[in-house]
Amino acid sequence: MMKxxxxxxxxxxxxxxxxxxxxxxxxxxESEADDSLKLVIADNGKGIPAAMLEKVxxxxxxxxxxxxxxxxxxxxKQHAESTGGHLSIASEEGKGxxxxxxxxxxxxDRQPLxxxxxxxxxxxxxxxxxxxxxxxxxxxxxYTFDTDxxxxxxxxxxxxxxxxxRFLREMIEENLKExxxxx
Amino acid sequence: MGQVKSLADLRKIKENQQGKxxxxxxxxxxxxxxxxxxxxxxxxxxxGAKQVMDxxxxxxxxxxxQAVVTQTGCMGYCFAEPTVEVTLPxxxxxxxxxxDAKKADDIIEKYVKxxxxxxxxxxxxxxxxxxx
Numbered sequence: 379m380m381k382x383x384x385x386x387x388x389x390x391x392x393x394x395x396x397x398x399x400x401x402x403x404x405x406x407x408e409s410e411a412d413d414s415l416k417l418v419i420a421d422n423g424k425g426i427p428a429a430m431l432e433k434v435x436x437x438x439x440x441x442x443x444x445x446x447x448x449x450x451x452x453x454x455k456q457h458a459e460s461t462g463g464h465l466s467i468a469s470e471e472g473k474g475x476x477x478x479x480x481x482x483x484x485x486x487d488r489q490p491l492x493x494x495x496x497x498x499x500x501x502x503x504x505x506x507x508x509x510x511x512x513x514x515x516x517x518x519x520x521y522t523f524d525t526d527x528x529x530x531x532x533x534x535x536x537x538x539x540x541x542x543x544r545f546l547r548e549m550i551e552e553n554l555k556e557x558x559x560x561x
Numbered sequence: 562m563g564q565v566k567s568l569a570d571l572r573k574i575k576e577n578q579q580g581k582x583x584x585x586x587x588x589x590x591x592x593x594x595x596x597x598x599x600x601x602x603x604x605x606x607x608x609g610a611k612q613v614m615d616x617x618x619x620x621x622x623x624x625x626x627q628a629v630v631t632q633t634g635c636m637g638y639c640f641a642e643p644t645v646e647v648t649l650p651x652x653x654x655x656x657x658x659x660x661d662a663k664k665a666d667d668i669i670e671k672y673v674k675x676x677x678x679x680x681x682x683x684x685x686x687x688x689x690x691x692x693x
Contacts, residue, residue, distance in 0.1 A: 379607055389606050396634060450603045493611075500614055504601075504632040531568045535575050538629070540622030545574050549566035556565055 380453050382492025383417060389450045390419050390477055391501055395508070396441070397423025397475065403511040404498065406491075408483060408560055410517050414463070415481040415488065415560070425471040434467055454479055461485035483560065490561050495550035498523060502546070503538040512550070519557040523550055595621075595628035595673055596648040602635035608642035609661065616665045617645075626673060638683055647672060656683045 380386050387404055394402045399421035407416040426434060433439040435455045440448030454477070455465040463480035481488045498512045502525045512523040528537060528546065535542070599605070599614040614630060621628040638644050641658025647668060648654040657668055658681050671677040 385606050385611070388601065388611060389603050392601055392632070392634065395632075448603070453603065496615065497611065500611060500618075501632075503618070504614075504630070527568055528571070531571045532575065535578060539578060540618050541574050541578060542571070543618060545566070545571060549568070549570070552565045 380457065380489070382490045384492030384494045384497040386417070386454050386457065386479075387419070387494060388497050388501065390454060393450060394419065394421035394423050394475070395505060397421060397425070399423035399474065399508065401509045401511070402501075403513070405512075406494070406514045406559075408514075408516045410483065413483045415483045417479045417481070418476065420474065420476040422474040425473055425475055426467070426469040427471060431467065431469055435465065451477070457481070457487075457489065461488045491559060495554060496547050498550065499543050499546045502528070503543050506537050514554060514557065514559060516557045516559055521550075521553040521557055523553075593650050595626060595650070597621075597628060597630045598633040598646040598648075599630065600634065600636050600638075600642065600644045600646075601632040602639075604635060604639035605642045605644065610643040612662065613643045613645065613660050613665055616662050617669075620666070620669055624669065626669070628673075641681075641683060644683065649673065649676065654685070656685050657681050658683045 380389065383406070391402055391404065402419070402421045405416075405418040405420075409415075430439065430441070435451050437449055437452045451465070451467070458465045458479040458481055461482040462485055463482060465477065465479045467475065467477045469475040494514075498510060502510045510525045514521050525537065532542065597617050599610050599617070601610050601614070614632070617628070617630045621630065633646065636644055636646070636656065638656070638658055643660045644656055644658045645660050645665075645668070646654045646656045649672075655672070657664065657679070660668070660681070664679070664681060667679045671679045
């Protein structure tokens, strides 16, 4: 099962990758004022056909051919709803898909964020041809990680090199600490 | 308190890496490299595929093995997750199941370094009836 948000992110972003997205953004917004945590994953992939869109949170719906069940979105939905939140998915064929999940920030059933920094960096390293944008906002500030900026700084060196991966993970972790993200 | 790292600090990493073959050069002829694909679908992720991927990236670097570690979707062996597909240069891909850090270490030391097979191989038939 998905033990934290990092696992959900790794999972749902794979959908964007399968949809051929060249740009994927992951946005987390924490609000103490409305006790909410929002996770939005948006891509510019091929989109979900309208008939499929109604059924994407049904476990017996999947676009894969290796097996007949798909649990990624159903698990995210279950997690969101168990904390008093919800999951909504908007998609347009040829334009992309946006999955938005909301959670009760202080709800007991809200799982921890987990290793979001490591997950984003692994995704970027495994898919160097795609652009990843991760933005995290808390009442204390906002941090944005953008692989386009990373690649500009790397100037020809690969984002998939182990020392680069290690550095980027530490850099994101330190910046997230600065804006005091939740556990 | 030290200063929070920023992208400008990447330059130091870059200088250290200079002289080493960059992955971009490597990817020009990936056939000459060890390729590891970690199955990263819901089933794999829930079973710890991320830790396995982290392990391979770190250990290939530490042990100085030229390799490319990427992700793939569900290969259909959900019962045996985490699964990884390892392709040695010039060889057919081999899929290993139930991979954890210990198994990954075995795969690197025995299969990648010496070509010895280790336990946990999932027989894969890439030539399906339809393709024949």
